[in-house]
Amino acid sequence: MIILDYRDKRPLYEQVTEKLMLLITGGALSPGDRMPSVRSLALDLSVNPNTVQRAYAQLEQDGYLTTITGRGNYVSEKKLWQAGHENALRTQLKEVLEKVRDGGLSEEGARDCVREVYEEQGRMRS
Amino acid sequence: MIILDYRDKRPLYEQVTEKLMLLITGGALSPGDRMPSVRSLALDLSVNPNTVQRAYAQLEQDGYLTTITGRGNYVSEKKLWQAGHENALRTQLKEVLEKVRDGGLSEEGARDCVREVYEEQGRMRS
DNA sequence: ATAGTGTATTAAATGACTTAATACACTTAT
DNA sequence: ATAAGTGTATTAAGTCATTTAATACACTAT
Numbered sequence: 001m002i003i004l005d006y007r008d009k010r011p012l013y014e015q016v017t018e019k020l021m022l023l024i025t026g027g028a029l030s031p032g033d034r035m036p037s038v039r040s041l042a043l044d045l046s047v048n049p050n051t052v053q054r055a056y057a058q059l060e061q062d063g064y065l066t067t068i069t070g071r072g073n074y075v076s077e078k079k080l081w082q083a084g085h086e087n088a089l090r091t092q093l094k095e096v097l098e099k100v101r102d103g104g105l106s107e108e109g110a111r112d113c114v115r116e117v118y119e120e121q122g123r124m125r126s
Numbered sequence: 127m128i129i130l131d132y133r134d135k136r137p138l139y140e141q142v143t144e145k146l147m148l149l150i151t152g153g154a155l156s157p158g159d160r161m162p163s164v165r166s167l168a169l170d171l172s173v174n175p176n177t178v179q180r181a182y183a184q185l186e187q188d189g190y191l192t193t194i195t196g197r198g199n200y201v202s203e204k205k206l207w208q209a210g211h212e213n214a215l216r217t218q219l220k221e222v223l224e225k226v227r228d229g230g231l232s233e234e235g236a237r238d239c240v241r242e243v244y245e246e247q248g249r250m251r252s
Numbered sequence: 253a254t255a256g257t258g259t260a261t262t263a264a265a266t267g268a269c270t271t272a273a274t275a276c277a278c279t280t281a282t
Numbered sequence: 283a284t285a286a287g288t289g290t291a292t293t294a295a296g297t298c299a300t301t302t303a304a305t306a307c308a309c310t311a312t
Contacts (some may be wrong), residue, residue: 009299011269025230037288048271053290069289070278089226090239096222097243100215104151107244113216114240117223118233135268137300163257174302179259195258196309 001036004045012047016055024064024075025085035065035073062088127162130171138173142181150190150201151211161191161199188214 002019004012023029035041038056042049056073059065063081065073097110128145130138149155161167164182168175182199185191189207191199223236 013269022228039288051270067289070280072288085230086235089229089231090235093222093226093231093236093239094243096219097239098246100219101243101247102148103215104211105215105219107240109212109216110219110240110244111237113219113223114233114236117220117227118236120224121227139300165256177301193258196311198257
């Protein structure tokens with residue numbers, strides 16, 4: 001379900017959080033779907049239950065999951081995370097744009113990057 | 127000369143490296159200019175000399191500084207870092223673009239962000 | 253010679269992350 | 283009711299990168 005990258009400098013719980021989020025927003029997991037239990041996912045990833053717990057807690061905080069004690073974690077309705085997700089993406093992009101803009105990259109240069117990256121997506125679909 | 131942000135999660139040496147780099151690429155420091163000594167900058171920033179040394183070493187590695195043992199660190203000629211700098215900015219931007227693209231942000235959404243951020247720059251100039 | 257450079261090394265302190273071992277309350281199925 | 287499986291919380295220990303501290307050495311300029 002998930003593959004962890006131990007060369008990545010980011011903490012494990014952050015990787016788990018991000019990958020699960022992508023499975024949800026990408027539609028691989030649908031609203032109402034039950035998530036694997038904290039313990040079982042920890043076993044799958046060869047990771048401590050606390051680490052998975054931390055990821056689940058973050059995902060619930062951000063509206064992607066709804067937790068029911070004793071039952072499990074369930075993917076939330078789209079309306080609960082859609083807006084926040086879109087906003088987070090834009091904020092993330094803008095922060096880097098401000099950084100590279102201050103670093104001297106021209107608006108044209110930035111547009112080039114956008115074009116290249118989204119052309120790349122086109123190739124992936126074919 | 128530099129103000130450190132202790133709320134920033136990134137290590138100090140990384141902040142110092144980035145800020146000095148911006149002073150160089152931004153033209154506040156010109157090729158040939160002598161940098162403050164490792165010890166004096168460390169005093170200025172209330173930071174350990176090792177931390178400054180690490181920043182200087184990174185800047186030399188990336189071509190922004192030329193080090194002469196016993197004399198000091200000097201801002202390198204533009205040709206030594208110009209290309210690498212431009213490339214680093216593009217790579218940095220592209221990595222985030224791929225991330226938000228995979229997260230579901232449309233190409234139009236990305237273009238909006240570019241427009242907004244560079245409009246912001248226009249306002250700063252006035 | 254003396255003072256100021258960059259550089260290197262070793263030791264200790266700090267803090268975030270991770271693992272480990274439990275424990276408890278709740279829900280479901282038997 | 284009992285047992286198994288949930289989420290949740292706590293405490294302790296270990297790991298690792300970062301940072302500080304204290305030196306030491308080679309080089310350069312005055």
